[in-house]
Amino acid sequence: MDRPQPLDQTEQARLIRESFQVIAQHGDRVALHFFAELFLRHPELRDLFPVAMSELRGGLFDAITTIVQRIVSTGTLVPFLQQLGRDHRKYDIRTEHFAYVGEALMITLEKYAGEAWTPQVAEAWRSTYDLAAKVMLQAMQSVPPGTPRWWDAEVLHHQRYPGRIAVIVVRPHQPLPYVAGQYVTIETPYWPRVWRPFSIANAPREDHLLEFHVRAVGAGWVSNALVGKVQVGDRLKLGSAMGSMVLDETSDRPVLCVAGGTGLAPLKAIAQAFARDPRGRTLHLFFGARDDDELYDLENLLHLAEACPAITVVPVVSQYPSQRWRFGSLPDVVAESGNWAGHDVYVCGPPQMVTATVRRLADQGCPTSRIFYDPVT
Known part of the structure; x- marks a missing residue:
């Protein structure tokens, strides 16, 4: 079947947002179905993901939500996708994987959109995913030579506080570029291939040390490991810096x-x-x-x-x-x-x-x- 005529940006954003309101009502089932479809069609990809998928399912839903929120403004969407692409290098993603993910995603969205799924809605989502995949892939391929897929970091300081909070200071094996206000994803040695985002709690320093503030939450595997298990001398893995909540250096406002x-x-x-x-x-x-x-x-x-x-x-x-x-x-x-x-x-x-x-x-x-x-x- 031929694809419908291309949509203008405003109409595409409207269709994406309205259909996502229907899809989002199904909560975690959407991510569960997506990964089931992906692994059923491409079982060789299963080893790229952690044994327990609960943390990753939440990350998928968060990423889609951010894309939906920013779809109307390429000025904020494209930088987010570029950061996402650079960060996804840690998963050993290959070019063909983007097609596999797009196939499973479209099947999942159609299932949970129900009657809201029309040829125009399908075209809106397909065009949006094509843009996301293109920008992410270009960002992955344009990383400067010598940039690691992730940064190994040694824990130098670990102090617990009331409220199940810990302040952790680490030393990356090589400088990790970031701007004050950004965050990175962290993997601990206790849960391989499980990554969660945490904000960096210091402005860039000459010694390149990074500080993190972590509260152990519920069934949060990474946060509980960082607060309750990680010790001085342990090694963590850090992903690329992400986030747009940074100080506007051009502003003269308080x-x-x-x-x-x-x-x-x-x-x-x-x-x-x-x-x-x-x-x-x-x-x-x-x-x-x-x-x-x-x-x-x-x-x-x-x-x-x-x-x-x-x-x-x-x-x-x-x-x-x-x-x-x-x-x-x-x-x-x-x-x-x-x-x-x-x-x-x-x-x-x-x-x-x-x-x-x-x-x-x-x-x-x-x-x-x-x-x-x-x-x-």
Whole structure:
């Protein structure tokens, strides 16, 4: 059957978003069916993936969601796909694999879109996947010679805090290029081929050390291993840097950072980068936790603010009143502390906190184009 006529970008984005609303209602079953189709048709690919697929299924759904959210703007979609392509080098992906994945994806989308699947919807998804595959493949092939598929890194420091939190410092075997605010995926020796994203908690340093803040969550295999099993001297694997929540060096506006829990990590990195050259601007960093004990890195933040008077740190606790810090819901405390409409805003933390904060700031008049956040803590 001939493919329908090409769609304009606006119509393609509309069809993708509307059909994805139907598909997303099926949750984890979509990713389960996709991988079942992929391995049924190409069983030789199974060894590229971990024995337990739960973490990877979530990553697939997150990637599709990001593509759907950015489909209307190639200015943000293409950089995301380029980063994704460079990162996927760690999986030993070959050119022909993109066709295999596209075949399984289209079968899966058609199954779960149901009556919403039309020739025009199919063409919209096929065109979008073709673009994604092309950009990712070009990014994979254009990596400078000598760039590793992943970075081996030795754990130099591991300190646990209340709330099942750990601060980990590692030394990559060679410098890992990144910008303050970005994240990398991490594999531990305890769960081979299982990678999860974690934000880098420091601005680039001359010694190339990297700091991570990790909270052990539920059945999170990687986070629990990083907090409870990893020790000094262990070796981790790190993927390429990703993420677009980085400091706008061209802006002359003041900066607002809102961090919930280990969402502090990328915002601490941004604050460190800011402190090197404030250029007459100010930065307010609100750091929220349930209680005083979970304000795990507060001492270092206060030292940073002492060294750079342009930075103001506001600790906030939400569960138990504190004698020293602000008390209340983090989004409420931020909104009540001033009008931030003229600021560049960076938000990171639990999804509900991020959503509530973005909503409160938008109500104040903050343009959503100047509110930056990534779905990684």
